[in-house]
Amino acid sequence: MSGHSKWATTKHKKAVIDARRAKSFAKLIKNIEVAAKIGGPDPAGNPTLADAIQKAKKTSVPNDNIDRAVKRGAGLTGDAVDYQTIMYEGYAPGGVAMLIECLTDNRNRAAAEVRTAMTRNGGTMADPGSVAYNFSRKGVIAITKEDGVTEDDILLAVVEAGAEEVVDQGGGFEVITDPSQLLDARNALKDAGIDYDSAEAEFVPNIQVEADAETARKVFRLVDALEDSDDVQNVYTNVQLSAEVRAELDADDE
Numbered sequence: 001m002s003g004h005s006k007w008a009t010t011k012h013k014k015a016v017i018d019a020r021r022a023k024s025f026a027k028l029i030k031n032i033e034v035a036a037k038i039g040g041p042d043p044a045g046n047p048t049l050a051d052a053i054q055k056a057k058k059t060s061v062p063n064d065n066i067d068r069a070v071k072r073g074a075g076l077t078g079d080a081v082d083y084q085t086i087m088y089e090g091y092a093p094g095g096v097a098m099l100i101e102c103l104t105d106n107r108n109r110a111a112a113e114v115r116t117a118m119t120r121n122g123g124t125m126a127d128p129g130s131v132a133y134n135f136s137r138k139g140v141i142a143i144t145k146e147d148g149v150t151e152d153d154i155l156l157a158v159v160e161a162g163a164e165e166v167v168d169q170g171g172g173f174e175v176i177t178d179p180s181q182l183l184d185a186r187n188a189l190k191d192a193g194i195d196y197d198s199a200e201a202e203f204v205p206n207i208q209v210e211a212d213a214e215t216a217r218k219v220f221r222l223v224d225a226l227e228d229s230d231d232v233q234n235v236y237t238n239v240q241l242s243a244e245v246r247a248e249l250d251a252d253d254e
Contacts, residue, residue, distance in 0.1 A: 027233055028056040029069045030103055033081045036073030047183050048200075055198040085233075088114050089131035092222050093122045094215035096239045097131045099203050100226055103233040110231035117229065121222040134238060135203040138164075139182030141175040141189065142197045149194060157192035161185040170246055172197070176204060205238030213248040216241055220249075 031052040039046035043053055049070070056066055072079045086107060088100040104110040118125055143154060154173055155166045162181030167174045177185045179201045186199040211219060216239065223235050241249070 023228070023230065024059060025056075025061050025065070026230055027103075028052070028059060028061055029065060030083065030233065032056060032066060032069040033073030034083055034103065036070045037075070037081050041070050041074035041076065047186075051186070051199045055200070058197050086110055087132070089126040089128060090118055091124050091126060091131070092237060092239070093218040094209065094211050094239075096209050096211065096215075096219050096237050097134050097205065098123065098222075099131060099135055099236040100232060101203075101234040101236070102229075102231045104231040106231070110229070113229040113231060114226065117222065117225040121225045122218055123222050134206050135236060136206055137179055137201055138204040139175075139177035139179045139185065139199070140202040140204065141177070141182070141185060141199040143173045143175065143189075143194065144197055145172050146195070153192070154189070154194060157194055158185045158188050161188035163188075170243075202234070203236040205236070208238045208240035210240045210242065211245065213245045216245055216249060217252075 032049065035046060035049040035052045039048055041049070043050035053066055053070075057063075068077070071077050073081050075081075083103045083105055084107060086102040086104065088102065088111075090098045090100065092098050100114055102110040102114065115125060117123070141158075143149070151166055151168060151173060154175060155163070158166070158175050158177075161184040162177055163185050164176045164178065167176060175185055175189070175196075182199060182201065186196065189196050219237060219239050223237070226232050226235050
């Protein structure tokens with residue numbers, strides 16, 4: 001019986017992973033479409049598109065899907081791409097601030113799905129401006145930790161390109177820049193032979209709230225629920241986790 005239960009759990013986990021992968025693909029494709037619409041279909045002259053394509057390839061989105069998204073976004077297929085960016089503000093359990101960025105073709109659907117996810121998972125909506133002041137728009141470059149590449153190596157590569165700091169996130173590093181310096185920092189990493197996973201403008205918290213493991217679980221449960229919506233493109237929080245809490249959460253996944 002235990003073997004059957006284990007197999008059922010494995011199948012359930014695989015279904016969850018596959019579903020999340022499909023949603024991730026859809027959001028990455030949406031990013032490509034918007035970038036191509038704004039800056040044109042040539043990645044060489046459209047850095048935002050180049051980064052959107054790189055992120056999609058790192059997540060194993062098929063090249064055919066990427067090519068179709070570029071053409072669709074640039075209007076080369078006759079399909080109209082018309083997404084609106086909407087930002088919602090709220091609080092997760094433990095007073096953790098949240099910015100919820102939607103990219104949608106249906107404002108009413110996006111609003112309803114965000115409110116439902118918040119209500120069912122212990123979150124509360126906040127008035128516009130009551131949370132956003134605690135976040136600043138920054139360029140963020142994500143780098144997976146690899147043998148031989150240290151924080152000092154990364155800092156040495158990007159400091160002359162205007163990087164503000166390099167942050168150790170446990171499993172990887174983040175290079176933080178002013179949005180206007182993002183392209184320079186990205187190119188500096190390339191010149192230094194340092195691979196990166198993504199480079200994009202994000203909302204970075206000015207003040208963080210440290211959470212214990214139980215609160216962190218509730219926050220991530222809410223984030224997962226929000227990201228289940230096709231309209232939710234990014235969720236930003238100001239939660240901060242100690243090394244001990246990270247280790248406890250990692251143990252949950254084993």
